[in-house]
Amino acid sequence: MAPSSTTTTTTTTARNPTTRKPPPTEAENKDGPAFSLASMGLRVEHLNGTEARGGNGSQKPVDVFxxxxxxxxxxxxxxxxxxxxxxxxxxxxxxxxxxxxxxxxxxxxxxxxxxxxxxxxxxxxxxxxxxxxxxxxxxxxxxxxxxxxxxxxxxxxxxxxxxxxxxxxxxxxxxxxxxxxxxxxxxxxxxxxxxxxxxxxxxxxxxxxxxxxxxxxxxxxxxxxxxxxxxxxxxxxxxxxxxxxxxxxxxxxxxxxxxxxxxxxxxxxxxxxxxxxxxxxxxxxxxxxxxxxxxxxxxxxxxxxxxxxxxxxxxxxxxxxxxxxxxxxxxxxxxxxxxxxxNPDKEFSHSIQSAKIVSPTLLSDLSNGISNGVSSGISNGVSGSEVNGKVSNGTPSGGSRRRVADTACETLQLCEKMALKSRLGAI
Incomplete structure (x- = not known):
């Protein structure tokens, strides 16, 4: 029996550390929550998606934020x-x-x-x-x-x-x-x-x-x-x-x-x-x-x-x-x-500094991915690729990738929160 497309993609990525995973399709992320920054002229979606599990290509929803x-x-x-x-x-x-x-x-x-x-x-x-x-x-x-x-x-x-x-x-x-x-x-x-x-x-x-x-x-x-x-x-x-x-x-x-x-x-x-x-x-x-x-x-x-x-x-x-x-x-x-x-500005600055500490490439990845509606280097809730538990192309792997996505979601939600407060005159 021919392996599923999901399994093929995951295997290819593991063998070639320089290959990024393709952006998730609409079907793969139809249940993923979207973080809207429309008030700031931005929109980033699908930061919570699915993570490949097992060798049969089955996928399980993962809560990142x-x-x-x-x-x-x-x-x-x-x-x-x-x-x-x-x-x-x-x-x-x-x-x-x-x-x-x-x-x-x-x-x-x-x-x-x-x-x-x-x-x-x-x-x-x-x-x-x-x-x-x-x-x-x-x-x-x-x-x-x-x-x-x-x-x-x-x-x-x-x-x-x-x-x-x-x-x-x-x-x-x-x-x-x-x-x-x-x-x-x-x-x-x-x-x-x-x-x-x-x-x-x-x-x-x-x-x-x-x-x-x-x-x-x-x-x-x-x-x-x-x-x-x-x-x-x-x-x-x-x-x-x-x-x-x-x-x-x-x-x-x-x-x-x-x-x-x-x-x-x-x-x-x-x-x-x-x-x-x-x-x-x-x-x-x-x-x-x-x-x-x-x-x-x-x-x-x-x-x-x-x-x-x-x-x-x-x-x-x-x-x-x-x-x-x-x-x-x-x-x-x-x-x-x-x-x-x-202290909303201080809290926002702290989130940005945390993002820089966790991953120096996080902010550039986000800025590259915003134009396409998905974060570059983040596919199905997984950041970058992993070879033998090591970092590939400057992108963290293992437990770090969860922290990267977590910090990204937290930063984006805080942006939206600050924009909402500004509109309501709360600040």
Whole structure:
């Protein structure tokens, strides 16, 4: 039986190191994602293609770009588990041992023990940082998911607005003191409303997990950052101890502010999920990040003031816990803001320098390939040719070729990101 054309091409290239592989055909790369730089007058496609495997000419899709992003996701997973465990230990030693549980919620779902909350959170961290990306490896992003994202964000806007309403009617709009407010454990209508608001705020932290699920299904691993994973993972276990032992009073101010920010945030996500037609009106993204930082500053000030006033009805162990987490989130959000809106040129320069270090011929290869719509020297996701594991014609082989393609994809995506920000006026 005559060997397939794919096998013939691969064998010829291996025997003649000076021969470059021909550009991939449209059929070979019909499933490969395209990186569009139309705003810069450029277009480079098919950087993710297929890699020859085995002697029968069979080919298997290879994801090139997510390599570095998944490495960062692994760091996020580690810190997500660490911070969740630290918060659970603090809650057990400093809150659970010193304050009695609210008997009104003894039969409520997930309120009997903190361990189900901790278990669900660890499953979330491992699912979005390890299992989910592993399942999506070699697969295309899930198609036609936008309508589901629109409905989800619309639900989140309504749900968060309802929680804001409960917090306001439970006390913050009807007589709560912003200086010192003890928790009311009675069965009065106002105290019950505040209890319901606190519980639904805790429950909403599990609903927020779906945010990361969409990132995985869309293979947007760059969004599964340290800030994102830590924030989503430590909130449920922290809120469990807060709701179980202090479901009202001074400490619920954080829940009120955070729910209001979520109304604004999910409104932004709702508009963004509607597609390119709405994106020119999303210039206010950086102000959303600023609003999140203002939130933590207000929560810090509201909690720190207890050090200067006599307020025996508010446990200092809970208020200082809120201070610590708010300070950490303020730092993480400020770092995100700085990297996103103040140092894009530095980040782009770093990517270019990385490309030069990995492969001196990368930039020239890219410039030669841009005119043809494919990168010169990169065919089916493999850069250059390999003879006995050595470099041929100045092009890296083996593990280096993955780094070359990875850096190329990262640089191109950053170019597109900067161009988009310029159009939206975000920089």
């Amino acid at each position: 997510p390599i570095k992003r998944l490495a960062k996701v692994g760091v996020s997973a580690k810190w997500g588990i660490i911070m969740t465990t630290v918060n659970m230990v603090y809650g057990h030693l400093m809150v659970g041992r010193h304050f009695s549980r609210d008997p009104r919620q003894d039969q409520w779902m997930l309120m009997q023990s903190p361990f189900p909350t901790y278990f669900l959170t660890i499953c979330y961290v491992l699912g979005v940082t390890w299992l989910g990306p592993k399942i999506m490896e070699g697969r295309e992003p899930v198609p036609k998911i936008r309508p589901i994202m629109v409905l989800y964000n619309l639900f989140q806007v309504g749900f968060s607005a309802y929680i804001v309403y409960l917090f306001l009617m439970g006390g913050w709009a009807v007589g709560y003191s912003f200086q010192c407010q003890a928790c009311d454990f009675s069965n009065s209508p106002q105290a019950t409303t505040m209890l319901q608001g606190s519980y639904w705020y805790y429950f909403s932290k599990f609903v927020d997990f779906i945010d990361t699920l969409f990132f995985v299904l869309n293979k947007k691993y760059e969004h599964i950052s340290l800030l994102h994973v830590v924030h989503h993972s430590l909130m449920p276990i922290s809120m469990w101890y807060g709701v179980r032992h202090q479901p009202g009073g001074h400490v619920t101010f954080m829940g009120l502010l955070n729910s209001f920010v979520h109304v604004v945030m999910y409104t932004y996500y709702l508009l963004a999920a509607m597609g390119p037609r709405v994106r020119p009106y999303l210039w206010w993204k950086k102000y959303l990040t600023s609003l999140q930082m203002v939130q933590f500053v207000l929560v810090l000030a509201h909690s720190v003031q207890l050090a200067f006033v006599d307020c025996p009805g508010v446990p200092w162990r809970v208020s200082w816990w809120i201070c610590g987490n708010s300070l950490m989130f303020l730092f993480l959000f400020a770092n995100f803001y700085r990297q996103s809106y103040f």
